[in-house]
Amino acid sequence: MPFIPLVPGQVSIYHCGLTVQSSPHLGHIRKEVVFDVLRRWLTASGYRVKVVANVTDINEKIWQKAEQAGMAWYELAYQVELELHRAYAALGCLPPNYEPRATGHITEMIELTVRLIERGHAYVAPDGSGDVYFDVRSWPEYGSLSHQDIDDMVTAEDADPRGKHDPRDFALWKGSKPDEPPTASWPSPWGRGRPGWHLECSAMSLKYLGERFDIHGGGMDLRFPHHENEQAQSRAAGYGFAKYWMHNAFVTMAGEKMSKSLGNGTIVTEVTRQYPPRAVRLYLAQPHYRSTIEYSPTSLAEATAQLERIDSFLERGEAAGPLDFHFDDLPQGFVTAMDDDLGTPSAVAVIFDTIKAGNKAFDAADEQSGALALRQVRAMLHVLGLDPYDPQWADQAAGTTPEVTNGLIELVLSEREQARARRDFAASDRIRDHLNSLGVRIEDTPRGARWSVSHS
Template identity: 60%
Template sequence: MSLRLFDTAARELRDFVPLEPGRVGIYICGLTTQAPPHLGHVRFAVAFDVLRRWLTVGHGYDVTLVRNVTDIDDKILAKSAEGGEPWFALSYRNELETRDALDSLGILPPTYEPRATGHVPEMVELMETLVEKSHAYAAPDGSGDVYFDVQSWPAYGELTHQRLDDMAPAEDADPRGKRDPRDFALWKGSKPTEPPTASWPTPFGRGRPGWHLECSAMACRYLGETFDIHGGGVDLRFPHHENEQAQSRAAGWGFARYWLHNAWVTMGGEKMSKSLGNSLRVREVTREHRPLAVRYYLTAAHYRSTIEYHEGSLEEAEAAVERIEGFLRRALPDAGPLLATGEETLPEEFRESMDDDLGVSGALAVIHDTVRAGNTALDEDDDEVAAELARTVVAMTHVLGVNPLDPVWHGGSGEQDDTLAALDALVAAQIEARAAARAARDYP
């Protein structure tokens, strides 16, 4: 069975065939750094981390993953003005906390993590190309705004399957300079109320990038004019991804061949967000719950399914992790931190589930079935079979990023190391006591 992924543009499952044999290029929209990340923010990173791992481990692809940082936009400037902190300091502080949050959840670092502010020349070049091709225009009022002309691109709306006549006006800039209210901003002219550091010179006047322009420019810079997969949260399909695709293809690029979108984390049926006051900041959550359990919680649902957070959600994830971890420590008592070697054979049922649009629920079912079989083998004193099953569990959980023996969950220093040492001593004592009881046939 070949890998099949649900392509948002096609609205169906498609066999995945990379542009270049053996290599895959992925671009995912990262976080805007106006605030610290909460669980809803980081779900995209977990979802695409699983995809990346499966492409690498399950299919042997060499994956290049680009995850951008939007380090300047309207919200960042507004937060900066509210708090009196320079916008670039605010942005960088939140970028560092975001990176720490993703690291704490075992998410592999991207191949490249470009910032918008570091790629203004590429954006200006793309903008000039669109103007030359009559797909963009500078506002006639001399404001420095530059807009994409949606009427000039008949395919506009093809990603989200909308008709232009049914679309609402784009609310990303002053409509007075637009030919059509649905035209979107490529570039925003500088304003007297904004700091001088938040603008760059262009042939059209000083200003800063529009949200959509940056991603097209950076994707092309690191992956080429045509690449394999573009991903992000479902809320980015329109207008962000629609606009990315339109401006990129209008410039003559092939752009993304597959579009993948993950669903939200909700509370009380509403999207988790700062504005609703229902956010769970990653830094705070991981102080109360093991990061491994948080990662498991965000991984366990299919990436296109909404996760409804409720009291007890993370406790349920913790219990599932403990079942896996308990078996591994019983079956491999001397292993310590352990990674998959890459030589393990993954069960066919696991491979089939993962190849079916990353069916993690089916994959986790195989993991827990294997854990049960391994515990049965231990109870029957078949330690060799149990150890082999344990190594298979390590390999499968590695694919999902939830291997309890991965060193990523056992790093740190000082108090954390002391705690882990004490825990290891307690586990070792329990294992020794169990072995003695078994030898004495003291099964109760």
């Protein structure tokens, strides 16, 4: 079924953000890239898009890791949140329109819990713990998102059955315990405590996107139980909640899901020191979002080589400069691919087909056809967030803009050209060798020197 927004011309998106307990790895950031591409495609297609992505900044793992590091739990949470923002920026992801923190919405979570109790879908544990649980048996549709029957669901091995009517009931509110940080609890009608994980997203999406919104998403691992529980509690409270769901698959290493618990995560900031950030983005964006990606340095090297081919074509056509994007510049094959469940593999294939045609046109001195291919390639790169001339791809490490970097290199090349003109080839070679040592490759052509940045 084609995508139909709730409000014509507007699209509201909520996706579950990171639990800020440790540095984001490629498995986390794949979701950010996927939803960034979705956002860019919807925007390019003429929609007004509003994106809300939460930050879970309170749970047991956060304060346990903080204690090990000798920090307050909220200090660690904020430190990791800043790392997440740096990872966003490093891979060219637009920031959400709003990024609420769980700890800033306790009032809304308590209100939602009270509403569920009043409607007969939640209960206070009878053991005096202050816990409040959602009664899964009270909601006949429970299991519909993950296509499971409640009687076939296996209770998690670490689930606490204390005070529950059914072992599959999940916590809306958790009463505070003596061994928990006193700053990690808030007053409630059931005593001091903190919210359950699933409650957070329902309360925040309700506040910022309303009772019904278009798209909810996250990693495949969140479909159950997190998103199943979100949907159940939200609809049991009387709200329409999400119309569409999107779940991206995992990034794996040696066949295992990349995760903090397995200790096999590849930290984004480390990977982007080894490979160009645009190549990392291409590596994450090119496979279909529902397909698993197996991490390997070889794959990132291949993505780097693909970008060099793209950039070489853009340089050949002297395409540098601001882009005046027009949807009509997109080839029909690209549009069809993106409209087909965000079909990025086919969309990227169209880019390379267009580059091939453009190179043939330039070889044949068909400047008009070559110029058309350039416009099309840059328009497609813009949609995927990969246009090398977009200011977002500033040199983050040096804090310089592409214009400054390009200008400095052109100035040095001008000095080299002057040395060649006066036949001072020793000086010319020194400039070339020094640029090469910095990763700037020089190619002398009949039309003058061309340069590109090598990341090998």
